[in-house]
Each structure stands twice: as structure tokens, then as C-alpha cells.
Amino acid sequence: MNEGQTVESNPVQSVCAQCGLQLSSSGDRETVCVNCLLHTALGDEKLEQPTRPYRFDQYELITADDGTPVELGRGAMGVTYKALDTNLHCEVALKVIHPRYLADESSRARFLSEARAAAQLRHRNIASVFHLGSERGEYFYAMELIEGETLEEQVRRKGPIDCVTALDITVQITRALIAAGDRKFVHRDLKPSNVMLCSEADGAIVAKLIDFGLVRTVCDRSASGVSVRTGFIGTPHFASPEQFAGQTTDARSDIYSLGVTLWFMLTARLPFDGTREEIQRQQLSGVLPVHQLKRIPQAVIDLIKSILNVDSAKRPQSPATLKEQLHKCIAVADTAKQKHRRRFAYSALAAAVIITSILAASYFLQRKFISSATSEVVPEKSIAVLPFQNMSGDPDNAYFANGIQDEILTRLSKISDLKVIARTSVQHYQSKPENLPAIGKQLGVAYFLEGSVQKRADAVRVNVQLIKAANDSHLWADTFDRKLTDIFAVETEIAKTVADTLQAKLTGSEEQAIAAKPTENPEAHELYLKGRFFWNKRTNSDLKTAIQYFNQAIEKDPGYALAYAGLADAYAILTAYAAAPVSESLPRAELAAKKALELDDSLAEAHTSLGLLLFYNLDFQGSTKEFERAIALDPNYATAHHWYGLGPLRCIGNFDKAIAELNRALQLDPLSLIINADLGVGLMTARRYDEAIVQLRKTVEMDPYFYYAHLHLGKALQLNGQVAEAMTEYKKAAALNDDSLVLGLLAQGYAKLGQRDEALKTLEQLQQTATRRYVWNYTFALVHIALGQNDKAIEYLERDYRDHADYELALIKVDPMLDPLRGDPRFEALVSKVFAPK
Template sequence: MNYMSPEQVRAKELDTRTDLFSFGIVLYEMATGRVPFRGGSSGLIMDAILNRTPVAPILVNPDIPPALQEVIRRALEKDINLRYQHAADMRVELQRLKRDIDSGQRPAEEETGSVLIPTPSYLYSTDKRRARTPSVGTAALRQRRVSKIIDSLAVLPFENASGDPEREYLSDGITGSLINVLATVPKLRVMAQSTAFRYKGREIDPQAIGRELNVRAVLTGRIVQGGGSLRIWTELVDVATGCQLWGAQYNRKPSDIFVVQDEISNEISGKLRLKLSRAERKRLTRHHTQNAEAYGLYLMGRHHWNRWSEEGFYKAIEYFQQAVEKDPSYALAYTGLADSYVLLGWNSYLPPKEAFPKGKAAAMTALQLDPDLAEAHTSLAALLWLHDWQWEEAETRFKRSLELSPTYPTANHWYAEYVMTMGRQGEAIATVKNGHELDPLSLIINVAVGWAFYLARRYGEAIEQLRRTIELDPNYPVTYWILGLVLRKTSSYELAITEGERGVKLSGGSPLMRAALAHTLGAAGRTKEAFQMLDDLTKLAKQKYVAPYFFAGVHIGLGENDRAMEYLEKSYEEHSHWLIYLQIDPSMDGLRDNPRFQDLSRRVSLPALMAAIPT
């Protein structure tokens, strides 16, 4: 797996250039003692091969000649047309390099940072242990070099060392807060929280994880709270050398949590030699509240929100509400309220008219308290888009949020979804891929890439992406839901049914996934089973909210287009956000020539949709 080329991963046609890529991997391993594309699962390895640039060999082994690094770089080009086209070309460059070394000539030098790369002394030795273990002098040289060019960081989940699961919110919350603060530093790439938290509960090897994530430094920590004290241990590790850049221990009162976070942020920026302006330093120590109790309640709210479940969103609302009661000026807590209502509505746990207006009120309050809060602009943008259908104003808000916080993962994800519904599929795919670079291990972002391909009708790429997501986590139900939709459109009905059934089971019987499966059963001709699921959904709708749009899909699968239109009209009456997908949802294709469908589309008034409707 580690030696595969991008075209092998994509199951495309192969030629000799594939072998040159694999040989480049072997060269990289000989020069550094490790393979360039690593991961804890086959899915992570495939993602690295397709999407990630490996750590420069010279940062792992400073004795590598620049000319050899260039050979490796060309061999590992992901674009097959930019790679070496013939083995003879590669052999000539390697022979020239060997000639220079054998004759005692110094190969062409390059600079990395401010330190010249030294002449190799043992690169071509057959003793791999020696190649992996440079001398003390070399290690010192490496540390001097890389300390000047560390420009990427992963903050791994701080360990809750108290042994009390009820304190988990604190260790998670402090980790998330540090990620959010450090992400504001210019020219420092910080791994997003959902990617970092994929390592929660695992044995931590900072170097190995740093290499998997392709970052130059890793911050780890442990937290114990109890007996009126808050103790935190932290360590910042250089991924290239394994050296500790900085470490500290804090023993404070819980109310000093803000001071501790400020000290950690400032120490990291100092150890990474980041040159910050006064305004940037001020952002590092910005507090959204001075009330430690309100902050703790906010962290508890985010802890539940990050569970991405109906129960989690309701619990989050309880804690966010308590936080604003403790501190009525706490804008970020109002944003938490807004985000909770956004997802209760977006996931159809509540009717649109119950969820979205409450979210909008909270977002507006947040912006009144802090007009420059990126998170609040994102929340309001989502509500203007999903419920108010104010397309231009929503885009303005999304762009303002990204201007204030370009790396905010939620803004990048939701804006990509917005762009999809505007019919700008090429831009949407580019935007969601950018979000994936910021948050490569996030399940929802990985699924969003597959969703974007599905809506763009690029079904092969959608299947490929969703299969990779299953490698990341085989128990995430949303992946199977979308995979079932894609397979249905390719007429692979039995496979679609199998994946749909997995989604239903893993989700605990989600109405959305049950409706999608019933649609597929109907389209596959298994109408008896489809009608049974429809009857079950009808009974469920008497107990809890089930979106009319879901029923419309089931009736399309059964060929009952008039009944489908009745439910779409009900969706319009409740101002359902599902209607903003009308012009791009492949499951609606059977209705596109229906005059009633075209009339409904005009009333929704999406820009791209209006351009496509015949007049």
C-alpha cells in the first residue's frame, strides 16, 4: 500500500511512469529511513498518496544532497505528466550525482532557511541504521535549521488525567481553544480540531502523528482538575528531530485558566520564532469572557455540540444558555446557541420554523455584542441561506466570516455547501477540497467532498472518496447514506440497498436514511419493502418530525410523481431548506419535466435554477 502511485489508488491505466513513482518512494526511504506516505490505516495512506506532499527529505536527513532531493521530488510528482517520463532520464541524473560525490565535488547547494545544506558523508551507505541515525553534530545542525522554518502545528487532544469522565469537557475544551487561537496566527498552519481529535484516546507518538499530518511541530498535554487546583503539563515537539522545543507545568486555581492559556499560546509563538505584530499578539490573548464559570459552561456546550447528535445539540443548548445567563455579554456562547439550532434544523430534527428563527435571534445577538466575530457571521450566513433564502446577503456574511478567520473549518464547510446550492459546482468542489486540506481527517468534511462530487454528477469520484472515508471510520452512517444515493444513480441497486441498510442501522433508524433506502427499494422494483418502510415513516411522523421532502423522495422511487409533488408543496409551505437542493439533487431528476415541479422551482428562486427553467 505504501508504495502505490496515485493512478494505482484511483484504479486508472498504468504504465512505466507508475514504476518510477514507486522507485521514488524507495529512494525516499533509503535516504530518510521512512516511507513518504504514512498513516494509521489504508485510508489514511491512500489520502496521503493522493493529496499530501511528503515532508522534504532534507528535513529528515540534513545530509541529503539537494540534487538527490530534486530527483526524489520529480519522481513523486502526483501528476503523471510532470513526473519523469523515462527511467533513462532518472538514471542520468543519479549517475551525475554519484560521479560528483565519487570525485569529491560538492553537488549544487541550496539554502533552506538561512543554513546551507552540508555535503553528504554516508547517504549511499548500505547500512540503513546509519542513514536513519545521523551524528550528534548533524542532529544539532538539523535542529538549528528546522527551528527557523517550523510553519505548521498540530495540537493533539490534551489527556484528561484526572480519571473523571465528567472532566473530559475541560481537556477537550482547552485543546479546542488553543487550536482556535493559534489558527489566527499568520503563516502558521494549524490542524483543525476534528482532525486532531481523531487521535483522542490513542497512544501518542508526537513524531509519528506529526509525520502522518505533515506538520513540523506537535503540542501535547495532560490536565488534572480537582481539590481546587488546575494542573496542566505541556510539551512542544519538533517532528523532524524529536527534540523538545518547549515544555512547562502549571499548578493554578481553576479561575486562572485564561492566564494559563495565554502563557501557552505566547510560549508556542515564541518557540516557533513567529514574528507577530502588536495586533496579532493581542489576538493570541483575546478572551470572549472574563467569567471562568461561563467559560466552563461554554466548553461543556461545545463538548456536547461536537457529538453531532440530536441529543448532543439539545444538551449543548442547555449549557450555552447557562453560559449567557452567567455572562450576558458572552457573544461566543450566543454563537454556540445559533449553531445548535442551525444543525437541529439542517438535520431535520426540528421543523424549520421552530429551529431556524431561534438560531437567527442568537446569531444577531452575538453580532450586536461583537460585530467582528467570525463564528457569528458564519451562523447568520447559514440561517440566511437555509431558511430566509436571502442568497446574496448569505454569501456576503460567509465571505466576511472567512475574511476574519480564513481557516475556520465550519465556515469553509458551510460556504462550500452554499456554493453547491448556487449551482457553482466547480467552485464548490475546489472550496470543499480546501476545507479538506485544513481538516483532512474530519469525517464530515471527507463526506462533504463525496457529496460535492455526487451533486456534480461525478459519480466515480464520489464513490472513490466515500470508500476512502469508510477506511477512516467504518461506523459513520452519513457515509453510507450518500454512498447509497450514488450507487442508486449508477443503477447498482443491490449495492445501493446494502449501503443504505448499513446507514440505517448505524444511525439508529434515522428518518432521512430510512426514506433514502425506501426510495432505492422502490427504484429497484422491491415495492413491497418500499411501501412497508413508507408506512413505518408515516407512523413515525405522528410521533416526531419527519421532513415532507423525505416522503417526496420515497414516492419518486415508487413512481408516484403526483404524490411526490404534494409533499414538495408541503416542504414549500414550511420553507424547508431541502428545497434549495432542487436544481442539483439527482434524486429529483424524475420530476424535472413536470410543470408543477418547474413552477415550484420558480417560487424557490435560486439563481442557477431560474436560469435553467424554460420560460
């Protein structure tokens, strides 16, 4: 496409005889009409004819009110539209190859093989493909339109599926795999978003397998004796180990993916998560987070374990075998369900008998009953604000629903008479979970606030319901239809009504705090909400996106204190996520936090960020002041309690108060992994090793893949004299995360076990690592202590102080790992320097 070949130096001005528009007057040897060329491209040979609607052969894309085609799905290979078959007058799903692959022969071939494979499979549990066509060089195929939703959408919307139903869906997909196997096909991309669920007239759920985009024929090894290797192809969370390894796959690979899908149905979670490499590492470790499968019959757990075996030879060997085993599990699960129902009926009856007895029984018996019951009672004035449902129809508006939930939660948390559960502990629940009483117990709250948000242009509708956890009864519900500019007033009204209903006492300043209107500029507010949305995701790139949004919010409203506080938070934790060097992010965080407080001194978040920054600067007094102020402003802010306890209180050796603060943080955010682990860390620093080990083991049980918990469990075990057990934990941590501190702990562990050669080898590895990336001086210090080279260890710590590089130095006074250095004058001098008034 080089116009340069047809340049003419003298421009000609004339009009096209065909359409009357000006001809292209230069750059062409012979004049051409761009308009006519465009219409030729559109297929409008007679210009007076109106342009055709979006159309592929006899299929006309159905459009929404705004005229855009209705998309049913978008995948790597193509876009699926809702379309009308103009011959048969029925609706179909039309998959059209993605434009970017039009010129790519191999992708086109893949698209065709997908359509042809699916067309060969006529089965109740497979979406039928009945037409493959091409028009204007673009390929498409038509398939049955399934009115329903994907398995993924259903689980995300309603939470886990009950065991018997989940097994039944799995059986149906197994049938589809049997049919595919008869044709020697392997699906290779089996996952919840490729399973459609629809209801039949009698209410029965039918599962249909869709998207054969990665299908391939099984290599007939007996004939060729050769196994064909391919690069990784598939979706990492659901891919089998052999897919990751790029090996030949057969039905057992699909069986593995089906196992992960079954796990997702039962738990609404994934057994393996993270980057592709992390997932692969977790798979290969052979450790499954079976604690997620609570209340699932053992027989089902055993089957899942065998399906998810790393070794394909140890899985059910064919879909037919799997189907048989699933049927056995259904029988077991069904019996368990019946028993549970009966037990529930008996319990209800027993409860009635007990209540009657209590009414009739002696005072003594009444006292005894009440006292045992109250030992489990949660505070009456306690609430969890569940994630708000985004009803806008546009997933991009999720940030807005999240933001409203977050702001109501923040307003409520300012009320000291109320216990409000932190966001991180509620966020993985659904908007409307089914088992509220159980969740209430788990979180330690008496009430829930549920809600949904619908945003259209500049108007917003917020629905809320206040629910009593114990019996799932509704106390209050309301709908607010307002302009976007009035959103803060709605949030205030909801927070006030909740407080009134729960009879929480509000001080004057608390009333003011929950009625705050942080900005007059709705655009700035939306940008702020987007910033918080990404901040909560906590990955390097999301934190950087959050920073961009906060900055944009500040541009719109330079007086928006909360946006500065968001910026400070994002920069403050950027270092922790290794997205920026300390020297770069911390000064920016400090600047933003100070600016936020200059604009509004009552922001608990900004005081908390500043507290953390001062702590990093070894200013323990200043840090304490900021954390205390934050807690006074927002007594329910778990992060303030957490960082205060783990930071200055622990480092100055005020362990009782530190642990009390960490416990308070845990009450407010009971499911937070980091707070659970850090309570263990606090106990360890206080040299309460047995308790620390119990707490850290509990955290590991919550999530066996949380490397941080393994690392500190290892330290606690080592300090308790269990060095061999500690090494096991260090190795687990090393398998989960490539952290240089873990390498250092391993090196010093080898030294402690008397394996000096191994220790030196690992130290060398650590030194190699330091040539590629930053390694804490503290890490080297630990290794040299274990090798008996205290002088060298102190040198590293002194360097640390000089460079002001790690925050571990703040622990110098209390860290049990540094005990061998105590009493050395150089070390003591360093301690004094660290604790000198700032």
C-alpha cells in the first residue's frame, strides 16, 4: 500500500461521474474516487441502495437499542454474536473469526477445524454447529443459541453449587467428552466459561459444552509410536500439567480440566491461582488446598484428588470410567444430603424440646443454658457490608458498585460503637450469599448490609437491605434513585439508617464524619473510585493504574483530600509489591499523605499511611502518634491497628499492646491472611513461640500457598529449637515464591544443622542473586550469624543503616534472630543509633 508510486505533481480538481464527490486529486497517476472505492468495499454496488445491516450470508446480527450488535462472547479466536437466520426465521449464535486472524492462514485453519469438529459432534451436551460459511473473505459458523448462562457466570453470581448438582453437571460434561472421544477429539480448553447451563421445560438443568477452538485429534501413538509435542495452549487455571509441559494430550487432560471445573463449582474458588508459572509450580507441588472442600463428602474429595493427580496415569483413565465414579459419588452425596436434612429436622425438633424444657425447667438449668449459648454470641452492634452487585449491565461499571460499598463501609467504620468488618474479609463473598447465618458466625457479626447499584449516565439507583445474620430476616430495605452528584448524600443516609437501626451511639464528630462530602466534582469522584478499585487489586500494574486515576482525580479537583490519601496509600505499598524502589516511592507517598492531611486532617487513611512512612524512617514516636490519631478517627480501620501493632509497638518491645492491636485488627478483618500471619509474627517476636506456631499453622491451613506464612512458621519453629521442621517450611516457602530472604533462611538453617558446605553453597547462590536484584542486608547478616561470623553480620547491618535500605532494621532491638549479636559493642552502638530520637 504505497501511494508514493502514483504521485502526480500537478493536482487536478474534478468530481466523480458516479457519485459526484471530489476525486482524489493528487498522489494518483489516474484519479480515483475514494468514496466509490469505499462503497465497493462495502458491497454497495449501486450507491442509492441503503447499506445493508450487519450481515453474514443469511445471518443478520441482532442489534441492541443503541444499534450495536449483541455480543454473546469474545474469545481469542473470534466474537460470537446473537443473529437471526433470515431463511428459517430463528435466532442462532454466530461465531465470526476475529479480524486480526483474517490474514493468518494457520489461525483460519484452526477456526475451520473448530467448526468442523463441533459439527461432527451431535450430542445433547454439546452445542450443535450447523453451518460454516465465508463472505467477503471472512469466516463464520452458526450454532444453536443456548438461552442461559455459562457455568462461570452462574457460580460468580450465586456462589458455590450444591454437591449433588455439581456432580450431575460434571456427569453431563463427561458424556460430552465420551462423544468427543468417539471421534478421537480432545477439547483442550474445558473450563466453566465454556460450559453453558440452560433449563428445560421440566426445570432440569442441561449443561452444554461449547467452544471447540483448541480441539485436536488424539495422536494415534500405537500407529506412529511418536508423541507430538506442542507449545502451551489452553487456559492456565484449568490446564493440565501435560498441557503446561507442551506434551501430547489425550482425554485424561480434559478429565483434569473437568476436575478443576468441578472444584470451582463446589467452592467458587480455584485450587491453583496466580501467574502461569505460579500455577504450574502449585500443580507440581502436588498439594491441594483441600480445606476449601469443607462439608464435601470424603468420597468426592478422594475422586477430585485422583482427577487432579499430576501423573495422568493415576487419574481416571477415560471419561467412561470417570462417569461411573461420579455416579457412585452422587449416591454418597445424596445420602449425605438426606442425612443432613434429617439432622436439621431433628435439630429443629430438639431445639423446640429444649426451649420448652427451658421454659419449664429450674432457674439453675436456665442459667446453665444461657451461659453456654452466650459464649458464642457475637456483638449485637456489628455488621459486614457485603459486595454490592453491579446491575449496570456493563462490567466496566464494577468499580462504581465496589466504590459505593467501600464508601458506605468506611462511613460506618467511623462509628466507634459499631464493629464493622473490613473489606478484605467480605470481598470474596457473593453479593447475595445463601448461607448468611454461617457467614455471620465466621465473621463474628450480627448483621449484613447487602446492596446493588445501577448506574446510567448521570443517574444512579442504589438498593440496600439490612439483614439479621442469625435468621436471615430483613430489618430494612430501601431504593434510592438519585443524580450522580447526590451519591454522597445517599451513602450518608444509608450509613445513618443502619446506625439508627442497630442503635449505635454517634458522637458529634462521628455524625460529621459520616456526613462528609469529600468532593463537589462527580468526575473526580468517579476517577477516585476507579483508583480505589485498582488499588484493591494489589498487583504492580494495578497499583500503577491506581496512581494514574488518583492523579487524574486530583487534576479534576485539586482540593480532593481523599484522592491524595489514595495516592499516598498506593505509593506506600508499591515498595512492598516490588513495583518501585523505596527511594522513589516513599518520598512521593509522604508528600501525598502530607498534602491529604493539609486538606483534611480527619482522614484516618492518610494518618495511617504517614504512620507507616515514619516507621520506615525509624521515627517510632512520630509513627505512634499518627497511628493513634488514625485509630481515634476510625476505630474500625483494621489496617491502622495492624500496622501499629506490627510496626512501632512491636519494635519498641511493647508486646502486650502490639499483640492486642494485632488481635483487634484480626477481629475486624478475620479472613485477612496477612493479619493472621502477622499475629503469629508478633507472637514470635514476643518469644511466645508455641502460640506463634499455632497461629502460623492456622494461617497455613487457611491458604497452603501463602509463602509468607510458611516463611515465618519456619522462623518460629527454628527459634523453638525445631530446626529440621523449620527447614521443611523454608523449602515450601521457596517453592512458592522466589524470595531471597527464604534463600538466606535456608543457608543459615543449613549452617545451624552443621551442613556448612551446603550453607556456603546457598550463600553463594544468594550472592549471585544479589548481582541481579536487591537482597536485604539483613538476609546476609542472618547467614553470617549462623556461620559464626558476627563481625561480618554487623557490617551488613551497619551498611543497612547507612543506606537506609530495609525496614527490618527497625526490629534490631527485639528480633530474636539477632540475639547472638547482643552485647557486642558495635551492635549495641547500632541499636542506639536506630533508636536515637528523630
